[in-house]
Amino acid sequence: MAPPKSSTAKTPDPYRRTRRDHTTETAEDYVEAIDGILTEQGECRVVDLARHFAVSHVTVTRIVARLQEAALVVTERYRPIQLTEKGKKLATASRERHEIVYRFLLAIGIDAATAAIDAEGIEHHVSPRTLKRFGEIARAGQLT
Amino acid sequence: MAPPKSSTAKTPDPYRRTRRDHTTETAEDYVEAIDGILTEQGECRVVDLARHFAVSHVTVTRIVARLQEAALVVTERYRPIQLTEKGKKLATASRERHEIVYRFLLAIGIDAATAAIDAEGIEHHVSPRTLKRFGEIARAGQLT
DNA sequence: TTCAAAGTGTAGCCGTGGCTACATTGTTGT
C-alpha cells in the first residue's frame, strides 16, 4: 500500500513534476488575482497585488515584468495592469481549478478556513485526472 | 461557493502558508529519502540522493549541508550520511503523511501512477485537519 | 602496490522570489 517504487526508486518524475508545478504557480496565482481585482475594482495596480500577496511592491513589479514577457499581461510605466487574451484564459482556468479543489475539500468535511488555505497550495499539484475526480465528488455534495 | 474572501481579499495567510510549506518541503523530502535509502541499502551517499531526485551531486551536497545545520543529519567528508534522532522523527512523520495522501488518492479512485505523482506535490500542503480526514477516507476504503 | 574510476568537494554561474533604500512620476487638494 506504500507509494509504488518507494523511496529509493529511480523515479525522477514526481520530483521533476513538483518542481515544474512550482515554476508555473506564480504565474497562475498572479493572473488569477489580477482577474479578480479587475472584476471587483475595474483596474489592477502593482500596489493592489502587493497587498493581495502580502509582499513588497518591488517583488510584484519584477514578477509582472516576467508575466509581460510571457505575454500574459500588458503594462505601461506607471499605468494599471491589463490581462492579455492568453492571460485571461489562464486566469479562468486557474480560478476554476482553484474552486474545484476548494469545493472538494468542503465536500469531504473540511472547514471553510482550512479548506481555503490548503486549496491555495494543493491546486497547483492536481493533475487533470485527479481534478476531474475532485469535481465529481464536489458535485456529489456531502460525503457520508 | 467560491473560496471565502475571493481574489481581492486581504488574505495574506494562504500565500504565506504556501510559501512556508515550500521552504520546509526540501528538508522533508530529503530526510524521507535518506531514511528509505538507509533501510534498503544500509548506507546513504550523496550520489544516491542525486540519483533519487534526479539532480546533480552539487545540489545534494549543498542541501545536505543545510540539513546538518538544522541538526537533521550528520556527515563527515567523503562519508555516508546519517540521520539524527530529530531527522528520523521528521522522516517518519513525512513518510506517514505521504502515504496517507497517496492512499487517500487511491481510495477516491485515482490510478496508482497518477496518485504517486500528485501525492508528491500535495503532501506538503495538507494541514493536520485535512490529513486526519484523508486518513479516515483512506481507511474507509473505496469511495462509492 | 598502484592507479583508474567512482565519489565528493569547491568555485562560480544562473533564475526566482524575497527585502530595503532611494529616485522618479502621477494625482490631488488647496
Add this chain to the structure above:
DNA sequence: ACAACAATGTAGCCACGGCTACACTTTGAA
C-alpha cells in the same frame, strides 16, 4: 499652479535550488 503624497521604478542585497567545470579523496582491480 504647485506641493505633498501615493504609486512606481531602480539599485543592490539575500537565500534557495538548479547547473558545469575542475580538484581532490577513496576504493577496488589488476
